[in-house]
Amino acid sequence: GGIITQTPKFLIGQEGQKLTLKCQQNFNHDTMYWYRQDSGKGLRLIYYSITENDLQKGDLSEGYDASREKKSSFSLTVTSAQKNEMAVFLCASSIGGSNQAPLFGEGTRLSVL
Amino acid sequence: AQKVTQTQTSISVVEKTTVTMDCVYETRDSSYFLFWYKQTASGEIVFLIRQDSYKKENATVGHYSLNFQKPKSSIGLIITATQIEDSAVYFCAMREGDTGYQNFYFGKGTSLTVIP
Numbered sequence: 001g002g003i004i005t006q007t008p009k010f011l012i013g014q015e016g017q018k019l020t021l022k023c024q025q026n027f028n029h030d031t032m033y034w035y036r037q038d039s040g041k042g043l044r045l046i047y048y049s050i051t052e053n054d055l056q057k058g059d060l061s062e063g064y065d066a067s068r069e070k071k072s073s074f075s076l077t078v079t080s081a082q083k084n085e086m087a088v089f090l091c092a093s094s095i096g097g098s099n100q101a102p103l104f105g106e107g108t109r110l111s112v113l
Numbered sequence: 114a115q116k117v118t119q120t121q122t123s124i125s126v127v128e129k130t131t132v133t134m135d136c137v138y139e140t141r142d143s144s145y146f147l148f149w150y151k152q153t154a155s156g157e158i159v160f161l162i163r164q165d166s167y168k169k170e171n172a173t174v175g176h177y178s179l180n181f182q183k184p185k186s187s188i189g190l191i192i193t194a195t196q197i198e199d200s201a202v203y204f205c206a207m208r209e210g211d212t213g214y215q216n217f218y219f220g221k222g223t224s225l226t227v228i229p
Contacts, residue, residue: 033217042204042221058216088156099146099165099210102217104158 002027004105006091011110015083021076021108023091029103030096032074036060037088037107046089049074050096078110085112116140117207119220126195127228133180134190134223136205144210147188149177152202152222161203164188166210192225200227 004025013019025032031050035043045058047066055066065077074091088109092102117138126132138147147164162174164181172179180189192199205220 035219043217043219045216048216090158099163099208101148101150101160101163103160104150107156 002103004091004093004103006089006105006108008108009106011108013078013081013110013112015081015112017078017081017112019078019081019110021078021089021091021110023074023076023105024072025074025091025093025105026072027093027095027103028071029093030071031094031102032068033092033094033102034058034064034066034074034076035090035092037090039086043090046076081110081112083112085110115220116218117205117220119205119223121223122221123224123226125226125228128197129194131191131193132195132225134192134203134205134225136188136190136220138186138188138205138207138218140186140207140209142209146208146210147179147181148206148208148217149179149188149190150204150206152204154201158204162190195227197227197229200225 007022033048034046037043044060046060046064048056049068052071067075088107090107091105094100094102145166149161151159162177164172164179176193178191202222202224204222207218
């Protein structure tokens with residue numbers, strides 16, 4: 001079976017720092033996603049990519065950059081970490097096609113001091 | 114505007130009973146897909162079940178089933194014979210199909226506690 005691996009699992013940053021989160025999948029899925037989850041809240045889409053080198057902004061893209069240089073990997077950069085920010089960033093992937101459910105990685109937990 | 118709304122913040126049920134979690138959605142697409150996910154205490158998010166908008170039959174997988182009421186834009190999740198390990202947060206999600214747009218809209222989740 002396949003797996004979605006997110007690194008690092010925990011990330012502690014300083015205010016104003018640029019931070020990069022990485023995601024790898026071996027399902028050979030076309031589409032990959034980055035979501036943000038704040039405590040007690042739902043998932044909000046930051047970026048998604050339907051193929052290598054494609055990037056599409058989600059509702060929460062401001063303050064983030066993304067990169068999809070290979071089909072299997074999708075990285076997310078927090079361009080300037082906000083003080084006291086705490087959230088979980090979730091990577092997901094799916095086969096192309098609207099009825100396919102994305103599968104999720106275990107998340108990266110971000111804390112900004 | 115919220116595209117997917119889960120009004121129940123938390124629910125508690127006694128083990129082995131049946132629970133229904135509500136979800137309403139908003140879309141103008143003629144074709145769309147509805148999903149339910151479970152997030153465990155460890156944070157793992159697991160896909161449970163899907164309903165395609167063009168199908169009249171309610172989807173069923175194991176002890177999960179859906180109550181799809183298209184005129185009401187409603188997709189309820191039913192868990193029968195609940196078990197302690199069903200305690201989790203359940204998310205409803207929708208993907209619109211007409212435009213090929215890949216966004217998934219998630220609700221804010223319903224926390225389920227199953228009591229022995």
